[in-house]
Amino acid sequence: MTTETAVPGTGVLAAALFDMDGTLFDSEPLWDVSLADFAERLGGTLSAEIRRRVVGSNLRDTARIVQEDLGVAADVEESAAWLLERTRQLFALGVPWRPGAQEVVRSVRGRGIPTALVTSSHRVLVDEVLAQLDPGMFDTVVCGDEVARPKPDPESYLTAAERLGVDPRDCVALEDSRPGIAAALAAGCLVVAVPEDGAALAGGHGAVVAPLETVTVDRLISLLADRIG
Known part of the structure; x- marks a missing residue:
């Protein structure tokens, strides 16, 4: 997959990193x-x-x-x-997408921006979800049992960025929980929090809080550019 060449930290969206449970999927x-x-x-x-x-x-x-x-x-x-x-x-019985989640992932991929699934869940759970999706929806997948220090440690997000060959400062992470937000922020990502209950993350804990249905690829690009600007 190709994307616009970016100098680290210049605000060009190099990759979108997605949490799984509660962020993309209503698990x-x-x-x-x-x-x-x-x-x-x-x-x-x-x-x-x-x-x-x-x-x-x-x-x-x-x-x-x-x-x-x-x-x-x-x-x-x-x-x-x-x-x-x-x-x-x-x-294994089926894990539904959260409203608007599939559209966000597809729109990011449609713009040629690499994607990663970054989750605390174990690989056996992730594989059950991936089996229900179109092949290749994510360019890389980092599971909780595949890192030495899972969220809230930044290792999983740093690993995803490294696999994609991008700087985490040029990535946007979508999360729904405090441990996930802490992990992505510590990795240097811009974090957009999309919890089902926005009040649960009052103040954002360093993240931009937004309803998932309002998140678009253009908004992610704009948020990252604004952070640098």
């Missing part, structure tokens, strides 16, 4: 089910507060946080493996 309701099942398996009930707290977290931290909240001393690795398989089963 959070499926996580609601698997997490509730996980809590029930541990003999408790998942609270709304803990559900909000684990959004954007990696799988191991999610299992640990739920166990600690329920006061259960179970093996975290075994719990994470159970939660992963339960979620995979749900993903």
